[in-house]
Amino acid sequence: MLDLEDMHAVADGIEVVATAGDADPRNAPPLLVLDRLRGYLDAQHIGLGPISWRRIGEGQSNVTYLLRRGDAAVVLRRGPRPPLPRSTHDMRREASVQRLLAEAGIPVPRIRAVCTEESVLGVPFYLMDHVDGHVITGTLPAHLTAPADRLRISELVVECLAALHAVDVGQESFASLGRPQGYLRRQVERFTGLWDVSSTRVLPEVQRLSAWLGAHLPQSRRAALVHGDYRLGNIMFTDGATHIAAVLDWEMATLGDPLADLGYLTATWSTAAAAPTPIELSPVTALPGFLDRQGLVEHYVKLTGADVSALPWYQALALWKSAIFSEAIYTRWLNGERPGDTTFAPALETGVPRLLEAARAVAVTA
Template sequence: MSEQTREAGPVLTERPDGRDVAATAEEAARMPVPPLLVLDAVTAFLDERGLGDGPVEWARIGDGQSNATFLLRRGGVEAVLRRGPRPPLPPSAHDMLREARIQLLLRDAGASVAEVLAVCEDPEPLGVPFYLMRRLHGDVITDEVPARFDTARDRRGVAEAAVDALAALHAIDVREGPLAGYGRPEGYLERQVSRFAGLWGKVSRRELPLVGELAERLAATMPATQRHALVHGDFRLGNLMFGTGRRPEVAAVLDWELSTLGDPLADLGYLVATWSEASGGVPTTMELSPVTARPGFLDRAGLAERYERLTGADASRLGWYRALALWKSAVFSEAIYTRWLDGERPDDTTFAPGLEAGVPRLLEVAAEALAER
């Protein structure tokens, strides 16, 4: 989960904070927990690639609960650095090299993504691989609407633009061209259910029987995939950068680490799982766009109807895909909760502690979605 930056921009500084950011490798070695950013290492990396000159200014940005995102400024260059969390990392998770690669491929395909400036495959400088992309100017909308969009008509336009961006991604030809061979689309849904069912015992220390029950029900009622397409894997309003113009338009889709080829309705299911409604009852921790409960925004049914109209897909089984998204979210949220219990998120005083009740709530709502007809 991430954002580039809101148009107003965060406050940048040259000074390390002694927690997430260290000035030198020597300082980093003395810290009790490895920092996320080492300024002299980043400066050397920028020097090697001729990106700016002088000291590096930084600010942490985004709402990600796993990967870290920093805005960097050096001379006339502004870039966004993306890296995974502190090691140890789960297998295949937080793959920044894959995230950079798909954005390079998508730019070749003409998609709306950020420009990747440089990739560091060597984990030595920061402890994990990372990459830099050019800073985008615009707004990421989650809990408030920019003033220029704050009418009922424009709020509807924001929702429509989000669906339009999703339909455009799913229209990209994955049989030929830059994305051919990017993933293995056959059996995508089966692998999702099998993989996440197997993860629970590795990331959790508590017994929640509904996890296994839902895995069995998802496998037994799995819909047939209508077609194969690029699957973003984390497609939600908070991963869309809206441009600075008066009309709501998506300038770029962000956060591509979970992307692959598979069933595109999985993205639509995830979008509606993270979408808040005015009459939606007690929200889950995955309703990451509370602003969408305001008047003017499409509701979940409206999102599905627009997607069907744009793509010709049949979304009548959307409840299954929403249940899949909520169930998967419960599994990776449990991993965050366990890391917090282990003291690996000492500054998290709200999100991770709330997952004690938040994960069971996700499972309950997944069960309700799976029963929808």
């Protein structure tokens, strides 16, 4: 649960500046410019007075801040610093997805405003309600340590995914989110191309896996809204973990094959029996009481009746894609674009090859 009192009241002059004139041109552009942001909040009638801030979340792509202003608490989500392609950090689209899902009954934060005017922060951003709850990653809250709590958390994750995949995406309002036909082939082709522009090293396993995935495409059974990064760390639970308060981080959402989400969830779910990879960001699930990967699959099948015989292909896809976007993070770090990152990105020198090895190990079982 987020502590609204644990906030920064003073700009640090690097990541957050009081005015645009305070930004040091020798540094990367700031992520928040408080006087411009205050003017935007005034126009949206959100709070009064000075802004306090705190960076939240573990995302390695888009950036999220909790803002407090008077009695108002909102969350700001923006893309990273340029020069990354804007198309991969589309704030308007991400906010639109959440609005559609709120109408469909999926628990997501309420969108308050979307700013596409880059004169405020230099990139588009949106504001959403602050949702009170717990994001479970490395440790469990003290009141959720019983085996029954761990089982229920596991089941809720799967039940929410099944509900997401049951949303009627045949409605006209979802048409702008993409074409589900050919989704899997486009994923393979797109990420194959991304490797060439995001890496400075040669790892032959990338192309070998690309060829294998392309040659063994399964037939998609149906279309659904695919989250694209559905994992425990993107889910916020109510205080007693009896319900999911919100599903977060919709930047990669699109229409496609729902088994892509199940493949990603299970491939990134930590278990005591499997060697960890860099994308297992919630090691708590390796504790006794949580469902293992097979248990997640069985619960999903029970709820949806899905044919999961081809699931290893989707798991290999998830690990392979993760290796490629992790490589992009590693390259940005090498280029000095992640100056504060002293742990995650440096570890990807060996972490990306481990992801590729894991993808190959899954592929040979398919």
